[in-house]
Amino acid sequence: MCRVKRYIVLIILPFALMISTWASAQTIDFPIPPNNPKQLFYLQRPANTNTLIYELNIDNGVINKLDPIHVYWINYAGNGKTEELNNMQRKYAYGIKATEVSENVFECYLVAYKKLLLTVEEGDDKQFHAYVTVNEKKMIIKRIWLQVKGGSLFKPRIDYVELKGIDILTGSAIEERIKL
Numbered sequence: 296m297c298r299v300k301r302y303i304v305l306i307i308l309p310f311a312l313m314i315s316t317w318a319s320a321q322t323i324d325f326p327i328p329p330n331n332p333k334q335l336f337y338l339q340r341p342a343n344t345n346t347l348i349y350e351l352n353i354d355n356g357v358i359n360k361l362d363p364i365h366v367y368w369i370n371y372a373g374n375g376k377t378e379e380l381n382n383m384q385r386k387y388a389y390g391i392k393a394t395e396v397s398e399n400v401f402e403c404y405l406v407a408y409k410k411l412l413l414t415v416e417e418g419d420d421k422q423f424h425a426y427v428t429v430n431e432k433k434m435i436i437k438r439i440w441l442q443v444k445g446g447s448l449f450k451p452r453i454d455y456v457e458l459k460g461i462d463i464l465t466g467s468a469i470e471e472r473i474k475l
Contacts, residue, residue, distance in 0.1 A: 326371050335364065335415060335425040336460075338389065340441040344371040347380075347389050351415070351423050358423075363393045363401050363415065399423075411456065411473070427458060429471040434460040 325339050326346065333350040345368055351358065352365040366389060368378045380389055386406065393403040393415070400416040403425070413436065414426045424435040438459040446452035455474045462469040 326369075328369055332422075333365075335423065336436040336439060338439040338441065340443055342443065345369065345373075346371060348377075349391065349425070353423075358399055360395055363395070364391050364403060366391055408453075408456065408475075426463070427460075429458060429473060432469065432471065433463045434458065434469050434471070435463060436460045 325344055328334065328337050328346055328348055331348070331350060333353060335349045335351060337349065338347040348367055348369060350365050350367075352363050353359070366380055366385070368380065370376055370378050384390065388407050390406045391403050392406060393401045396402050400414065403413040403415055404411060411427065415423060416426070418424045418435070426433060427436055428434075436458055440457040440459070442454045442457065443451045444454035453475050455472050458471045458473070460469055461467070
């Protein structure tokens, strides 16, 4: 009987740990990345506190026209250091495609969700921002939250995308949710 109990524990324990990890991820306080003048916005999701940073790829005041947005991780769940995206993450999940449509104005989209069109351009404050229009409201994006609900590692099922930023008409904080 003792062997049977050990066998059941060995089978059930990994599932219990997964459920416990998932439940704790629902209550995690997610960090706000440090101030970075090149940062356009950041992206988080419930898997862990690791955060994706989307920043303007600029050197000596000149935007890299072929690759205007640099995307990388801050590994908060580990050592807190930055890490580059791997090839798979860049091509299929968190990378960004950008096309220059006029001088220093770029139309962009996340490779995993092409329906969300972003525009990166210089604002009235002489800083570059990522803009999006949702529900007929134009906003400067500061944070994107992806609410994942099941699926698999390579094909997660995203329940909704939440955008937080600044309403360009009023200057006030705004939050818009896109149900997928």
